[in-house]
Amino acid sequence: MSTTRRPPYRRGPPATGYVRRGPMPADAAKPAPAAPLPLRKPVFTTVDQLRPQTHGHTLTARVLSARTVLDKASPQLGRTRVAECLVGDHTGTVLVTARNQQIDLVKPGTTVIFRNAKIDMFKGTMRLAVDKWGRIEVTEDADFQVKEDNNMSLVEYELVDVVEEED
Structure with missing residues (x-):
């Protein structure tokens, strides 16, 4: 067996002290400008289409009531x-959990657009929430009548583990 020592294996960028040799290629100096991606049109959904643990919802709704919890x-x-x-x-209808500055936007009687909203579960019921990746916008009054007898937040859900059977 040899008793010479090997240098340790290094991961990551090379150790300091390495310098690039030769001039940088002209085409590598400036990256080519990327073509701007066209924006997608938002797909609006309705309250009755909301399901537990889903995200990316865009919907227009009228605020019926607001109650401070904390x-x-x-x-x-x-x-x-x-x-x-x-x-x-x-x-x-559905319950919305509004936080901090969002509370100032969701006043009773206003019509708002929820963009990139998600469904959070709280005690087995659905709550619509808008996190830092979403937005709440106040818009002009909508011309629909709110169907108050279909409250999606009163429906209780239970998380069930499904075991697949092998044949």
Whole structure:
């Protein structure tokens, strides 16, 4: 057996001290400008089409009521506010969890557009929520009557593990 030592195997970028030899190719100096991607048109959904654990919803709804659930001040985070708002369209209603600045947008009687909203589960029921990747926009009044007798947040869901049988 040899007793000479091997240098250790290195991962990642080369150690400091390495320098590029020769001039940089002219075409590598400036990357080619990328063609802008065309924006997709939003696909609007309705309240009755919402399902648990889904995301990316865009919908227009009228705010029926808003109730503050939490209003707390903390030295690290500042002021934390959470409100539950009942919103609906011509197919049904659902509860929305609004946080901090979102509460100022979802006032009763206003019509709002939820963009990139997701469905969170709370005690087995659905709540519509908009996180940092989504947006709530106040828009002009919609011309639909809210169907208040179909509240999707009153339906309870249960998470069930499915075991696949092997033949």
